[in-house]
Amino acid sequence: MDAIAIVKRCFQAYVDKDRAAIEAVIADDFHFTSPLDNCIDRKTYFERCWPNSETAAGFEYKNLVQDGDRVFVTYEGKGASGKRFRNTEILTVRGDRIIDVEVYFGWTIPHEAPAGGFVDK
Numbered sequence: 753m754d755a756i757a758i759v760k761r762c763f764q765a766y767v768d769k770d771r772a773a774i775e776a777v778i779a780d781d782f783h784f785t786s787p788l789d790n791c792i793d794r795k796t797y798f799e800r801c802w803p804n805s806e807t808a809a810g811f812e813y814k815n816l817v818q819d820g821d822r823v824f825v826t827y828e829g830k831g832a833s834g835k836r837f838r839n840t841e842i843l844t845v846r847g848d849r850i851i852d853v854e855v856y857f858g859w860t861i862p863h864e865a866p867a868g869g870f871v872d873k
Contacts, residue, residue, distance in 0.1 A: 755845040756816060759823045762843070762850060766808040774802070779849035786855035807831045814838070821845055828861060836861035 758777050765774035775798075782794040784801065792800065808831065815826040826840040838858035844851050865871045 755818050755821065755823050755843075758845050758848060758850060759816075759825060759843050763811045763825075763827070766805045767810055769805050769808075771798075771802065771805075774805075777848070777850055779846065779851045782849075782851055782853075784853045784855075787857055807833070809834075815840075826858075 761777050762774055765771070765777070778794060778797070780794060782797065783791045784797045785791050789796075789800065808829065810830045812828045812830075813825060814828060815824065817824045821844055823843045823845065824840070825843065826838065828836055828838050830836050837860050840856045840858060842854045844853075
């Protein structure tokens with residue numbers, strides 16, 4: 753299976769709330785990093801991140817590019833409440849498993865800043 757297909761299976765598992773499906777693509781030596789998490793292991797990932805599947809309603813891929821064993825994906829996510837957001841992730845795949853994820857949080861949709869403007873915080 754190609755790396756992009758594996759990454760898509762991971763995201764679909766969130767939408768389907770299918771723990772077995774995501775466990776099938778997450779390696780035993782998996783690590784996850786985000787602005788809130790620093791290289792957490794598989795066990796901690798499932799404790800901290802998997803509960804977010806309860807509110808995941810969908811992902812629309814904006815960019816999905818493979819470079820060797822890494823897949824770069826920018827998506828617009830939709831929560832069960834209708835809240836939308838944009839993130840970028842870099843997922844590293846070894847064989848048929850994801851071994852590493854880096855998440856870069858984006859923004860809410862619609863954007864808080866007006867077109868051509870910014871949010872002053």
